[in-house]
Amino acid sequence: MNDPNEALVNAKTAADRITKTRRLNACLTPPKELRASLVQQAAMAHPSGVLYGMPVAVKDNICTLEFTTTCGSRILEGYRSPYEATAVARLKTAGALIAGKTNCDEFAMGSSTEHSAYGRAVHPHDKTRVPGGSSGGSAALVAAGVVPAALGSETGGSVRQPASFCGIVGIKPTYGRVSRYGLVAFGSSLDQIGVFGRSVHDAARVLSVISGRDARDATCEDRDPLRLPTVPESLQGFVIGVPREYFPSDLDPAVRRACDRAIRMMRDLGAAVREVSLPHTAYAVPTYYIIAPAEASSNLARYDGARYGPRFNGSSDVRALYRETRGQGFGPEVRRRILVGTYVLSSGYYDAYYRKAQQMRALIAQDFRNVFDRGVDLLFTPTTPTPAFKAGEKVTDPVAMYLSDIFTVTANLAGLPALSLPIGRIKGLPIGGQLIGQAFLEDEMLEAAYALERVVPAAGEV
Amino acid sequence: MASGWETVIGLETHVQLRTVSKMFCGCSTAFGAPPNTNVCPVCLGLPGALPAANEMAIKLALRAALALGCTVHAHSVFARKNYFYPDLPKGYQISQFEQPLSTDGSVTYLSPDRGLLSATIARLHLEEDAGKSLHDRFPRRTAVDLNRCGVPLIEIVTGPDFRSPQEARAYLLTLKQVLEYSGISDVDMEKGSLRVDANVSVRRLGETALGTKTEVKNINSFAYVEKALMVERDRQIALRESGGTVVQQTMLYDSKTNSVRAQRLKEESHDYRYFPDPDLPPLILSPEFIAEQQTALPELPARKRERFVAEYGLSLADAAVLTAERPVADYFEGVVRAGGADAKSAANWVMGEVLGDAKDHGEQLRVTPVALAQLIGLVKGGTLSHQAAKRVFADLAAHGGDPRAIAESLGLIQVGDTGVLAGWVSDVLGTHANEVSRYQKGETKLLQFFVGQVMKASRGKADPKLTQRLLEEKLTL
Numbered sequence: 001m002n003d004p005n006e007a008l009v010n011a012k013t014a015a016d017r018i019t020k021t022r023r024l025n026a027c028l029t030p031p032k033e034l035r036a037s038l039v040q041q042a043a044m045a046h047p048s049g050v051l052y053g054m055p056v057a058v059k060d061n062i063c064t065l066e067f068t069t070t071c072g073s074r075i076l077e078g079y080r081s082p083y084e085a086t087a088v089a090r091l092k093t094a095g096a097l098i099a100g101k102t103n104c105d106e107f108a109m110g111s112s113t114e115h116s117a118y119g120r121a122v123h124p125h126d127k128t129r130v131p132g133g134s135s136g137g138s139a140a141l142v143a144a145g146v147v148p149a150a151l152g153s154e155t156g157g158s159v160r161q162p163a164s165f166c167g168i169v170g171i172k173p174t175y176g177r178v179s180r181y182g183l184v185a186f187g188s189s190l191d192q193i194g195v196f197g198r199s200v201h202d203a204a205r206v207l208s209v210i211s212g213r214d215a216r217d218a219t220c221e222d223r224d225p226l227r228l229p230t231v232p233e234s235l236q237g238f239v240i241g242v243p244r245e246y247f248p249s250d251l252d253p254a255v256r257r258a259c260d261r262a263i264r265m266m267r268d269l270g271a272a273v274r275e276v277s278l279p280h281t282a283y284a285v286p287t288y289y290i291i292a293p294a295e296a297s298s299n300l301a302r303y304d305g306a307r308y309g310p311r312f313n314g315s316s317d318v319r320a321l322y323r324e325t326r327g328q329g330f331g332p333e334v335r336r337r338i339l340v341g342t343y344v345l346s347s348g349y350y351d352a353y354y355r356k357a358q359q360m361r362a363l364i365a366q367d368f369r370n371v372f373d374r375g376v377d378l379l380f381t382p383t384t385p386t387p388a389f390k391a392g393e394k395v396t397d398p399v400a401m402y403l404s405d406i407f408t409v410t411a412n413l414a415g416l417p418a419l420s421l422p423i424g425r426i427k428g429l430p431i432g433g434q435l436i437g438q439a440f441l442e443d444e445m446l447e448a449a450y451a452l453e454r455v456v457p458a459a460g461e462v
Numbered sequence: 463m464a465s466g467w468e469t470v471i472g473l474e475t476h477v478q479l480r481t482v483s484k485m486f487c488g489c490s491t492a493f494g495a496p497p498n499t500n501v502c503p504v505c506l507g508l509p510g511a512l513p514a515a516n517e518m519a520i521k522l523a524l525r526a527a528l529a530l531g532c533t534v535h536a537h538s539v540f541a542r543k544n545y546f547y548p549d550l551p552k553g554y555q556i557s558q559f560e561q562p563l564s565t566d567g568s569v570t571y572l573s574p575d576r577g578l579l580s581a582t583i584a585r586l587h588l589e590e591d592a593g594k595s596l597h598d599r600f601p602r603r604t605a606v607d608l609n610r611c612g613v614p615l616i617e618i619v620t621g622p623d624f625r626s627p628q629e630a631r632a633y634l635l636t637l638k639q640v641l642e643y644s645g646i647s648d649v650d651m652e653k654g655s656l657r658v659d660a661n662v663s664v665r666r667l668g669e670t671a672l673g674t675k676t677e678v679k680n681i682n683s684f685a686y687v688e689k690a691l692m693v694e695r696d697r698q699i700a701l702r703e704s705g706g707t708v709v710q711q712t713m714l715y716d717s718k719t720n721s722v723r724a725q726r727l728k729e730e731s732h733d734y735r736y737f738p739d740p741d742l743p744p745l746i747l748s749p750e751f752i753a754e755q756q757t758a759l760p761e762l763p764a765r766k767r768e769r770f771v772a773e774y775g776l777s778l779a780d781a782a783v784l785t786a787e788r789p790v791a792d793y794f795e796g797v798v799r800a801g802g803a804d805a806k807s808a809a810n811w812v813m814g815e816v817l818g819d820a821k822d823h824g825e826q827l828r829v830t831p832v833a834l835a836q837l838i839g840l841v842k843g844g845t846l847s848h849q850a851a852k853r854v855f856a857d858l859a860a861h862g863g864d865p866r867a868i869a870e871s872l873g874l875i876q877v878g879d880t881g882v883l884a885g886w887v888s889d890v891l892g893t894h895a896n897e898v899s900r901y902q903k904g905e906t907k908l909l910q911f912f913v914g915q916v917m918k919a920s921r922g923k924a925d926p927k928l929t930q931r932l933l934e935e936k937l938t939l
Contacts, residue, residue, distance in 0.1 A: 062510070081510065182510040185512075217514070218515065298554050301544060302551060304546065306551075350737070
């Protein structure tokens with residue numbers, strides 16, 4: 001049985017820490033409101049729950065009853081959801097405390113948390129840099145030791161990339177492992193709630209609680225919650241594939257060194273390491289930047305000022321209302337993606353773009369199956385081509401920003417589970433290594449991550 | 463209509479499925495609830511909410527496809543139809559597009575001009591309804607009621623098969639009958655559970671290519687289907703005859719003025735950007751599931767009509783009347799199955815007294831089939847005259863009960879006792895000496911007059927056959 005005071009102590013500690021780390025602009029919930037809510041939640045938390053008293057911060061595109069859900073957008077400023085996401089409800093049932101809403105790129109569109117209507121989030125180890133994105137606020141809070149775990153969401157690397165930048169663990173489960181009910185949609189066929197933790201175990205515990213079937217989400221698989229594996233003694237029997245396309249010649253040398261070291265360590269643990277090829281990798285980013293905006297253009301049509309959220313025009317003409325609300329309520333990156341998405345779905349362009357992209361997506365997924373069918377259990381790659389970049393460095397160059405997701409979008413396109421864990425540092429900046437698993441075999445992926453985590457000098461310079 | 467022209471019509475019909483809850487959420491589909499009360503995060507399209515398909519709606523749609531002889535696709539896909547409108551909270555409607563539930567069906571219907579015809583069903587697919595914009599509720603403002611939003615619909619699209627507004631109407635009546643029969647829909651146009659849009663074009667007789675079509679919308683009642691189509695047909699013919707050309711556009715029908723007007727181009731959405739809905743997996747139907755829905759279908763009107771002719775020896779016309787509505791057909795068969803009544807008499811009673819009574823009493827079939835069978839049996843056995851039986855029927859309809867007991871209490875049991883009858887016969891002959899002598903001089907057609915007089919004297923109780931025999935005996939003496 002848990003200590004019934006533990007929740008309250010944790011709640012106050014988390015509130016204090018959030019107040020002290022306000023400079024990170026990682027938490028969108030005002031500290032006073034957050035403290036009051038945490039204390040109240042602690043009093044009501046289920047003491048028998050497996051996450052009793054654990055403060056978990058939640059990305060602001062996941063619906064909560066306790067706090068507003070703005071998706072980092074002006075168009076949902078002040079919006080309070082009348083219902084909560086399945087994942088959030090499960091956290092609460094397990095005794096966890098919802099520790100505020102975290103800053104993110106607007107509607108999860110971005111890779112740096114600079115595209116937030118509420119200001120950029122700051123990297124916890126270097127204020128001139130970005131924490132990654134779009135779930136940058138969640139990553140920064142966990143990395144700063146404010147909360148042990150946080151929820152993020154992924155459409156194309158938005159958990160793994162910030163986890164890598166901030167030096168923590170980030171897991172994106174298999175598409176269909178966690179209910180999307182209450183996750184504000186961006187690219188529905190790619191979206192999945194993911195988790196951040198300071199350790200593989202913290203992240204995996206939270207993932208286990210939020211996973212499992214949900215009748216409210218038709219894309220959520222009819223499966224029991226994920227069962228956590230035990231920490232293995234070795235990696236004997238594991239076949240780790242290293243796809244050559246993920247180690248291009250212009251890969252950051254420190255990232256390459258960190259990956260080589262991690263691969264060596266896995267081999268030392270008994271794993272067989274094989275070089276493999278995923279030939280369609282080069283098409284992943286263009287494919288992603290057709291499918292995700294296409295779905296987004298439709299998913300974001302509902303934000304028109306008619307029913308909720310602020311209206312930017314009092315005119316009686318409904319078209320003017322739409323134009324003004326959407327024109328002013330959405331930021332430039334969201335508008336750009338809506339325009340791209342609308343274009344690629346238009347009749348006359350659908351076949352050339354959207355249909356082609358779907359075909360390419362199938363080929364990318366087939367690449368993975370081919371490798372797994374030949375006896376490879378897991379893939380190991382760098383999570384990102386570089387460590388955290390400077391704020392302002394890529395914000396005006398969308399393509400450069402998009403390319404920071406080059407190694408992560410493939411798992412979203414193929415629907416596979418993947419995680420990032422810290423494998424070293426360069427000049428104090430964390431470097432992440434990525435494991436990509438087979439669909440619904442998160443347990444194998446977690447076993448390998450546990451083993452690697454135990455041996456790799458995550459805080460050591462490479 | 464000007465001669466020398468042929469009209470070509472195809473219909474798109476939206477039919478509300480008879481489910482308790484909406485297509486993608488648990489909200490009620492009940493008609494007439496206060497505005498915006500049958501709503502939830504899903505049908506309001508709130509951020510983060512997701513659709514989950516209603517299995518009953520899928521069953522009913524599938525039954526409709528089977529009832530209309532469609533090819534059912536075991537793999538169909540929900541698609542998003544994107545457009546902005548205040549009564550469409552998600553900014554898209556969930557429908558089906560490239561891969562519909564079913565295609566290639568047919569409906570056999572009776573054309574008023576061309577006899578029995580088959581209309582092709584190009585496709586039948588599932589979709590959700592939008593909300594309702596109320597333009598007349600508040601001055602200069604539009605109110606939105608989202609109760610209807612997410613209600614399950616099927617859209618049934620025919621080929622360009624109809625050659626007159628009358629034919630289009632005949633098809634619709636048949637379609638309505640099939641859907642009503644199968645319990646798929648209430649098909650009540652006034653409540654919006656059946657809505658019709660029509661594609662109309664005209665061409666000179668003998669031409670094979672189709673003319674430019676327009677889409678007629680806003681036909682809100684069954685009564686207006688023919689009128690709206692005639693107005694548009696006449697408009698197109700007049701235009702063509704005066705040298706004009708038909709423009710492909712949407713025409714809105716106004717029943718108050720019985721006229722059509724072109725929808726403003728601005729109101730039309732040209733590109734719906736359909737794409738498969740990523741929130742819903744493809745709809746996969748197993749052969750077992752399809753077979754179950756086939757089994758759940760009742761005997762459909764056309765088949766039942768043929769069976770009534772073959773099994774009960776009824777005329778096609780009588781069979782058509784009796785099978786027009788399923789409750790009536792079931793009632794008729796209930797009377798026959800109860801025993802005591804032959805099919806022909808049962809049919810006559812149902813088409814006469816029963817339907818007549820129903821018409822005056824809110825389409826209720828007030829006399830139970832068993833009671834009617836007994837009543838018919840009493841007539842057949844000579845216990846009641848046909849006239850007396852009608853009086854018993856009226857009493858049964860109003861109060862229920864046992865036919866024989868009612869007949870007795872009303873004193874309507876026929877008198878077959880020759881002694882009693884002979885008394886009435888003597889009285890009648892005695893008071894009509896004039897007619898008796900005329901009869902005896904050869905005016906034998908007066909026999910029916912005497913029968914009538916005896917019936918009158920007996921207040922309908924005399925057995926007419928026996929009375930006639932007695933009269934003949936007495937008069938020829």
